[in-house]
Amino acid sequence: MTPLIEVENLTLQFRTDEGLITAVEDVSFTLMKGEVMGLVGESGSGKSVTAKALMHLNARNAVYAPGSRITLHTEAGPVDVLSLKTPRELNIVRGGAISMIFQEPMASFAPAITIGKQMVEQLQLHSDMTRAEAKALSIEMLDRVGISDTARRFGQYAFELSGGMRQRAMIAMALSTKPALLIADEPTTALDVTIQAQVIDLMKDLVDEFHMGIIFITHDLGVVAQTADKVNVMYLGRLIEEGPVRGVIRDPKHPYTQGLIAALPKLDDLDAPLTPVPGDIPSPLERPRGCVFNTRCAQIVGEACHRTMPPEIPVDESHQVACHIYREDRE
Amino acid sequence: MSDPLIRADGLSVHFTLGGLFDRRILKAVDNVSLDIEQGSFFGLVGESGSGKTTLGRALLKAVTISKGSARYDDGEVSHDLASLDGPDLKDYRKRAQLIFQDPYAALSPRMTVRDIIAEPLEVMGLTANRAETDERVREIAAKCRLNLEHLRRFPHAFSGGQRQRISIARALVSGPKFIVADESVAALDVSIQADVLNLLKQLQDELGLTFLFISHDLSVVAHTCDHVAVMYLGRLVETAPTRKLFAAPRHPYTKALFSAIPSLDPDDRGTAQKLTGEIPSPTNQPTGCKFHTRCPHAIDLCMREEPQLESEGGHDVACHRWKELMSAVPA
Known part of the structure; x- marks a missing residue:
């Protein structure tokens, strides 16, 4: 397998009135071509900011630390994403090699422009298709994602579609440019569970067919278990565990990942009490010293947890965890 | 068994849409009968558009009841909800309260936490002076695990879980008996969700509350509720004690909802019996059984005649073929 995108030492801060806020700190990972990665974490963990960095899409007050590097491997060779400046350069990644699907499809479509016009517009922006070709491809893509009566839907506005339908249209639009990487x-x-199941099935089919890489951002471990090949878990801007989906979900190593799985209500044992991860995620203005999870961790092993952020420690060849428990040289 | 706290009988909420010439009736809730026992944690599930929120609001007398009756009886007073107004309605507002879904939208950013929690007391005139108000606020805040220092701050300083605890304190400050919790944990992270659910259960015990817990998340409902009702297009399709329902669901819709929950087991992919299509528009409802357009087991009878709730062993279901289907496919 060849790498699709490599993230090295990504550190990203936002300049605000209250000072510099660290959103992502020293995150590195690689996604291979055709691989599906689940990016898991609670609100404020930096997962969306990381994904936006891949398209150099963060707001203007974002400050990337000097050592941060994101390399996208395209057919024309590697692209250093963070060095792109002009809109023309940025179009290589935004909507070109990388497409993104958002949570709320109603907010992502322009309300006063028909679905079809939006699809054609972005195709013409990213390729040298004629209007007629772009229209034909858009209708074909709508058909591919299971929308019926596509010719009529093409002329409709976002509000005329139901929630599930809108999300399908969003997927059709994101995939029509044939991106190498899809960020969802x-x-x-x-979406409702029944519609969620349909959309998950659709995405799995599309991965097989288009063979693209996907980064699936979610807080729902069930969705990750159903779709991903590997999982990255983030907490307060740090990557704390990464590994293959079976390894991470069946045998989580980090106390946070363990807590996250224990907090899920399970249908096969209704008597099991719900065990929350104690405490709240700290405000990014009050990042703890040492390990970022030390304010909520029930398995503190000693002073080290309060002094230093643990490095990523290999559990086996593909599974890594950033926790002092697994350090062999710990005091 | 004691008398139910809430008894709805043939309850309907209809909205009239359109103008003079294209008048349509939207049957948001149609002919629903149910009992909510004193001290129970009653779950109400269904997809968006199933009418579960409207039913909750009707029981709070926040929308007008079009047909049928609903009765509230806590042993002290008894109210007929369909005709409630004037001083009786004021009294009912004190006894029945709502906890909202989104703790970010439900709290005014310009008020301190103390003022937010005290507002219902002041509006309803339940306390004689400021000192008494403060005492009530402090008492309920402590029960909801907020400390005194929190009361002076504004909501923006709090995390999602803390905000939801503030919303809960505000709902409970007037000393209600009946609480409608509408998707109250849906907007929270998994690690926090369990904490809020445990708090609700604990408050139920301490204060003798009765909950109507509206949710689309079946695994949450399974863990917290003692009784569950399933709604589809404004109708009640199945209701039973939680254990019975989860052990052997009878309605094909309930079964489909269960199988749509993404499994945590990465090797258990795609075994679910998926529902096709989406919930029909409530202004243009199917004839006969409302579910026949999506039901894999629909026959001619289902399209002609609407099934009524049939009770057997304390487990009610509205399906023509449930017995036949239960014996054909062992659950």
Whole structure:
């Protein structure tokens, strides 16, 4: 397998009135071509900010630390994403090699422009298709994602579609440019379970067919278990555990990942009490010293937890965890 | 068994849409009968558009009841909800309260936490002076695990879980008996969700509350509720004690909802019996059984005749074929 995108030492801060806020700190990972990665974490963990960094899409007050590097491997060779400046350069990644699907499809479509016009517009922006070709491809894509009566839907506005239909149209639009990487930010959270199941099935089919890489951002571990090949778990801007989906879900190593799985209500044992992860996620203005999870961790092993952020420690060849418990040289 | 706290009988909420020439009736809730026992944690599930929120509001007398009756009886007073107004309605507002879904939207950013929690007391004139108000606020805040220092701050300083605890304190400050919790944990992170659910259960015990817990998340309902009702297009399709329902669901819709929950087991992919299509528009409802357009087991009878709730062993279901289907496919 060849790498699709490599993130090295990504550190990202936002300049605000209250000072510099660290959103992502020293995150590195690689996604291979055709691989599906689940990016898991609670609100404020930096998962959406990380995904936006891949398209250099963060707000103007974002400050990337000097060592941060994101390399996208395209057919024309590697692209250093963070060095892109002009809109023309940025179009290589935004909507070109990378497409994004958002959580709320109603907010992502322009309300006063028909679905069809929006699809054609973005195709013409990213390719040298004629209007007629772009229209034909758009209708074909709508058909591919299971929308019936596509010719009529093409001329409709976003409000005329139901929630599930809108999300399908969003997926059709994102895939019509044939991106090498699809970023899906909580794409099923706003949908009912029955529709969520349909959208998950659709996405699995599309992965097989188009063979693209997907980063699936979600807080729902069930969705991750159903879709992803590997999982990255983030907490307060740090990558704290990464590994293959079976390893991470069946045998989580980090106390936070363990807590997250224990907090899920399970249908096969209704008597099991619900065990929350104690406490709240700290405000990004009050990042704890040492390990970022030390304010909520029930398995503190000693002073080290309060002094230093643990490095990523390999559990086996593909599974890594950033926790002092697994350090062999710990005092 | 004691008398139910809430008894709805043939309850309907209809909205009239359109103008003079295209008048349509939207049957948001149609002919629903149910009993909510004193001290129970009653779950109400269904997809968006099933009418579960409207039913909750009707029981709070926040929308007008079009047909049928609903009665509230806590042993002290008894109210007929359909005709409630004037001083009786004021009294009912004190006894029945709502906890909202989104703790970010439900709290005024310009008020301190103390003022937010005290507002219902002041509006309803339940306390004689400020000192008494403060005492009530402090008492309920402590029960909801908020400390005194929190009361002076504004909501923006709090995390989602803390905000939801503030909303709960505000709902409970007037000393209600009946609480409608509408998707009250849906907007929270998994690690926090369990904490809020445990708090609700604990408050139920301490204060002798009765809950109507509206949710689309079946695994949450399974863990917290003792009785569950399933709604589809404004009708009640199945209701039973939680254990019975989860052990052997009878309605094909309930079964489909269960199987749509994404499994945590990565090797258990795609075994679910998926529902096709989406919930029909409530202004244009199907004839006969409302579910026949999506039901894999629909026959001619289902399209002609609407099934009524049939009770057997304390487990009610509205389906023509449930017995036949239960014996054909062992649950």
